[in-house]
Amino acid sequence: MRWVALVAMLLWPSACASEPEVPPSLTGLITSIDRSDRGEITGFTVEAEGERHDLRIDPGRDYGFNLEHLEEHRVQSLPVRVTVQDRDGEAYAVEILDA
Numbered sequence: 001m002r003w004v005a006l007v008a009m010l011l012w013p014s015a016c017a018s019e020p021e022v023p024p025s026l027t028g029l030i031t032s033i034d035r036s037d038r039g040e041i042t043g044f045t046v047e048a049e050g051e052r053h054d055l056r057i058d059p060g061r062d063y064g065f066n067l068e069h070l071e072e073h074r075v076q077s078l079p080v081r082v083t084v085q086d087r088d089g090e091a092y093a094v095e096i097l098d099a
Contacts, residue, residue, distance in 0.1 A: 022053045022091040027081045027099045030074040041067040046082060055093045063096055
């Protein structure tokens with residue numbers, strides 16, 4: 001049993017290192033949109049500089065537009081500029097602008 005725990009501890013840092021760190025701001029294309037069971041947008045994926053970044057929507061934030069506009073960007077391949085904030089290891093979009 002100790003051997004299994006030792007292997008897990010040794011592999012854990014390499015697994016975490018493989019996930020790309022999300023920069024504080026990025027510009028790219030929306031490749032997918034996540035929705036709740038009720039159809040509300042809860043997150044989206046942006047591809048920027050060859051890397052994909054999964055971003056969450058802050059449900060308490062007013063982004064200044066209807067979030068359904070993100071679907072237009074995804075369908076039409078229109079870039080967005082996103083300011084990102086790390087919250088306990090989760091990347092949240094705090095500002096989303098047309099790029």
